[in-house]
Amino acid sequence: MGKSQKLYKEAKKIIPGGNQLLSKRPEMFLPDLWPSYYSKSKGCEVWDLDNKHYYDMGIMGIGTSVLGYANPKINKAVKKAIDNGNMSTLNAPEEVLLTKKLLKLHPWADMARYGRTGGESNAIAIRIARAYAKKDKIAFCGYHGWHDWYLSANLNDASNLDNQLLPGLSTKGVPNALKNTVFPFEYGNIEQFKKIVKANSGELGVIIMEVQRSERIDIPFLKEIKKIAKKINAVLIFDEISSGFRQNIGGVHLLHDITPDIVVYGKALSNGFPIGAVLGKAKIMQFAQDTFISSSYWTERTGYVSALETLNYYEKYNVVEKISKKGKYLQKNLNKLFKKYNLKIKAAGIPSVITFNILEDNPQLLKTIYIQELLKRGFLTTTLIYVSIAHTKKIINHYLENVEEVLSLISKNKYNLERILDNEVCHSGFYRLT
Structure with a gap:
């Protein structure tokens, strides 16, 4: 040992x-x-x-x-940012520069907010979407983190999350009042999704899903999900924390001309430095101002600097x-x-x-x-x-x-x-x- x-x-x-x-x-x-x-x-x-x-x-x-x-280039940029002060009473200009860069890569999106991790970035997206939709219930497909809104799926059935990524996730500490607020569906199973929509008629406000994980991307399935989301006036969120910046510079959805209302990024965006990005349409993202979403370390500089340098590296090499x-x-x-x-x-x-x-x-x-x-x-x-x-x-x-x-x-x-x-x-x- x-x-x-x-x-x-x-x-x-x-x-x-x-x-x-x-x-x-x-x-x-x-x-x-x-x-x-x-x-x-x-x-x-x-x-x-x-x-x-x-x-x-x-x-x-x-x-x-x-x-x-x-990576020497990313580290050099981050070290420079640290030497110039990674934190201040004022805001880091790289926050705006990164937003401009990401919106240029995603012409369908108008605004962005940021977190530090994938799980909290998904929670930010969910909060904004619920505020806009004025409806609480969520349908989801895939793995989206550790927060209460997600784990509450197992309040209905302890095995609900088993087929999403990690089996046996415990709901201890998750309020029982969240039972029957979030419902899982399997990737490619449109009939299962339609049953969720029908059973929660008028109450389903948010649909969040991974575009692709280990399976081959299912274009007809994604298009049908989007069509139904539009019909029932639900916010469609693509979680591309794992899939983003792996097949193209940005999200996989860009390769297939299927746009969500919000997309969430993390992981490969900044090569190991903590940052998560939430991009979306202005009419929805503006609702971040109608609720409270705020944190001290979301203003820290190194995440924005590393993400900018990573995107530049992607394009150059x-x-x-x-x-x-x-x-x-x-x-x-x-x-x-x-x-x-x-x-x-x-x-x-x-x-x-x-x-x-x-x-x-x-x-x-x-x-x-x-x-x-x-x-x-x-x-x-x-x-x-x-x-x-x-x-x-x-x-x-x-x-x-x-x-x-x-x-x-x-x-x-x-x-x-x-x-x-x-x-x-x-x-x-x-x-x-x-």
Whole structure:
């Protein structure tokens, strides 16, 4: 057990849940063995507290770092902003500059507001939409954060959120009065959505959904959702926190000529510095002034500076084209290896966000072995890979060579994987740790 693992044992005693983000819990990867903390990160390389070196062929800061960790150009701009004062009684001009830039990229939108995280940015969008629609009820598809409005879906049925992303999310602390205010529907299931609309006639004011996650984008479905939203006078919000700036500069919806009333961004917008953006039509966004939406650190400078510099980098260096090309190469070769070793696994998703669909018996066990064995070979990986420009052909090929070794081992022990498991099977969702 190294310094990182020992520190996490201490953390669980003094930090509820061990850390601040469920998706970064060691238990989600390799209980007791995952190197929980880093001392340095650069490009797609990470060093733990024992100075062990790893290539990050996994979540890359939960999809935040498309330009690689500690990108010199982004860091230079942020350091300059810090030296000039990252906070003041006055406002940062970059807030206006970023808004102009984002609105130019999204001609259908007129105004923007900002937060620091994806979850709170979605909450901002929901508040504005409810204020405009003057109706409380929400229909949603996908994962949208931790706030009360979202978790209240599980007040009706504890399994309502299981098919959205994370199973087993608890509603403790969420007011029971929010029951029957928010209703989930599955991506592509228009009949399910229509039933929600019919059952809540005249009360449904907001529809929020991810445009695309791991599935292929469903254009007819999105168009029908928009048509119904317009008919019932509900605000349509596209949550592009995960999908944005991965297939184009902006949201995926721009590629398909389907515009929402509001779109929400985060993650890849600023390459690891905290900012979330809420863009929308003026007639709706103006209702932010009819309710109270305000926070001190939404005025802090580095988020705006990093986002501006990231957008400039995207435009100057053809980032989307590069990560898509790398992702296609990686996905194609992973699928070749899965086939070669006769494993029912498929690498799918958009080219720069690769997800593994494991159709073997006991997929969690297989996933754990995969993570365990690649960690031994110097890789932080899982069944989700966010591709960055820092993933060079050499690093990708090195990863693929080691993947082949691991798949060979898994294939040989396919019917007795427990034999090569070093500790516990990784968690699949929300678990209470203590």
